[in-house]
Amino acid sequence: EGQEYLHDSRDFLSMPTMPKHIxxxxxxxxSYEFADLARAAGAEVEVIGHSDQPLRNFYPKYVKKLTKxxxxxxxxxxxxxxxxxxxxxxxxxxxxxxxxxxVNTDYILDATGRVANYENLGLDKLNITASPKGIKVDDHxxxxxxxxxxxxDAIDKKEPKLTPTATFESNYIAKDILNDDNPAIKYPPxxxxxxxxxxxxxxxxxxxxxxxxxxxxxKRVPYGMLVFxxxxxxxxxxxxxxxxxxxxxxxxxxxxxxxxxxxxLSIIISKKMTPEEVDEAAIMAFPDxxxxxxxxxxxxxxx
Numbered sequence: 001e002g003q004e005y006l007h008d009s010r011d012f013l014s015m016p017t018m019p020k021h022i023x024x025x026x027x028x029x030x031s032y033e034f035a036d037l038a039r040a041a042g043a044e045v046e047v048i049g050h051s052d053q054p055l056r057n058f059y060p061k062y063v064k065k066l067t068k069x070x071x072x073x074x075x076x077x078x079x080x081x082x083x084x085x086x087x088x089x090x091x092x093x094x095x096x097x098x099x100x101x102x103v104n105t106d107y108i109l110d111a112t113g114r115v116a117n118y119e120n121l122g123l124d125k126l127n128i129t130a131s132p133k134g135i136k137v138d139d140h141x142x143x144x145x146x147x148x149x150x151x152x153d154a155i156d157k158k159e160p161k162l163t164p165t166a167t168f169e170s171n172y173i174a175k176d177i178l179n180d181d182n183p184a185i186k187y188p189p190x191x192x193x194x195x196x197x198x199x200x201x202x203x204x205x206x207x208x209x210x211x212x213x214x215x216x217x218x219k220r221v222p223y224g225m226l227v228f229x230x231x232x233x234x235x236x237x238x239x240x241x242x243x244x245x246x247x248x249x250x251x252x253x254x255x256x257x258x259x260x261x262x263x264x265l266s267i268i269i270s271k272k273m274t275p276e277e278v279d280e281a282a283i284m285a286f287p288d289x290x291x292x293x294x295x296x297x298x299x300x301x302x303x
Contacts, residue, residue, distance in 0.1 A: 002086030005093055006110040009034070018043050019106035023095055025083055026111035027054030029194055032066070034109065035075050036197045045075045046103055048095070052079040055194065057160075059207045059239065059252040062200055066254065069198070069235065078103075116154060131156060139184035140176055141169060149173045160192050189269045191262040198235055198255050201262035204269045205241050205250030216249070217242045223292045224255055238293055246274045248297075257289045264290045 009030050018041045024031040027049030039045045054077075055063045071077060081097040086108060088094075095103040115132040123129075128143045129136040134156035141149050151173055152166030159165055169185070176182040194200040210216040224236025236255030243249045248268050253261045268278055275297035284291035 001084075002088070002093075003110075005086050005088060006108055008110060012109050015107075020044060021046070021092075021105045022107045022109065023048065023093075023103055023105040024109050024111050026113065027051075027077075027079070028111060028113065029055070030111035031109075032070075032194060032196045034111070036070065036073075039070075039073055039075050040197070046078065046105065047075060048078045048081050048083065048097070048101070048103070050080070050082050054079075055200075057192070058194065058200055058202060061207075062237070062239075062252055062254040065235065065237075066194075066196055066198070066200055070196070073197075114153075116156075118154070140182070141173055141185060149176070159187055160190055162190070162192065165190060189266040191259070191266045193259040193262065195259075199258045200252075200254050201258040202252040203250065203262045203266045204248075207239050207241065207250070207252055210241055210250070215244055217246075219297065221293050221296050223289060223296060236289075240293070240297060242274075245272075246276075247272045248275065248278075255289070261290050261293065 006025075012034055018038060021044040022038050023046040024035055025048050027047060031047050031049075032055060035045050035047050053060070054067060067077060078097075078101055081099050081101050083095060084098045085096050086093055087096075092104060092106045093108060095101075095105060095108060116130065116134045118130040118135060123135070126143075126145050126148070128145060128148065135143060135150045135154055136156050137143055137150050141151060141155070143150060151169035153161040155161075155169070165187075168187070172182075172185050189204050191201060191203040205216070207218060211218060219240045219242065221238040221240055222236075223238060236257075238251055238253040238255075238258075238261065240248060241250035248265060250269070251262065251265050255261075273281070275294050278294050279298050284294070
């Protein structure tokens with residue numbers, strides 16, 4: 001009830017003025033990024049989630065640290081709440097949950113996710129399989145009709161649905177059309193970023209997927225505590241995953257420069273390099289964060 005009062009991310013980016021109070025439904029990337037923006041612009045911010053596990057795709061330890069920081073900045077979080085209704089009054093909007101929470105607000109953004117819009121394309125007439133998760137493709141990004149390809153968020157896939165991923169897939173399709181011998185698509189390491197304050201990024205294997213696997217070593221690198229990010233010294237931290245060959249295979253980074261670090265590590269992971277090999281391959285600028293992390297992993301710096 002009252003869904004006509006909901007807005008999406010496009011509406012948010014088109015607002016002429018910032019509301020006094022704004023409420024976000026959902027605890028994913030959009031809510032975390034936009035909540036920080038709205039709070040920085042002076043709005044009172046409420047974030048409502050249906051579970052107590054926000055940003056499920058990211059390392060829970062860093063999500064907890066980020067959420068704590070956002071709370072300190074004045075953003076209010078309500079977990080384990082399921083929105084039941086929204087009504088309009090003379091003073092604004094009233095959001096109610098099934099659990100009894102009542103929020104008086106001026107603007108509500110629905111950030112609970114999107115579903116693939118595949119209806120009315122005639123896919124069923126061509127026997128092309130599709131669902132709310134996307135359209136089924138083979139390892140050449142072809143549907144069951146071999147001259148119909150799919151790229152980007154429209155694909156039913158496990159890879160992150162990101163703009164750079166869509167660009168990579170579209171370039172692959174162009175090569176596949178022009179080359180009869182084009183090999184099956186092979187995704188390189190995909191860096192993901194949450195543009196919150198501070199930023200959170202990850203690439204390669206995830207800590208939560210390998211923490212109980214003896215084939216991997218997990219190293220905590222509190223690089224912010226040393227000389228690299230004095231402004232965020234208590235927050236900036238990386239967790240690096242190494243395999244039995246001591247190659248870097250995954251990382252999660254929390255800090256102002258985490259996106260740049262993840263981008264650099266994506267190449268290192270793709271080339272299957274150890275920290276020692278990275279250190280021997282280049283003399284990096286000091287005191288850049290990626291330089292510091294590599295030095296800490298090789299034992300060249302204390303800590």
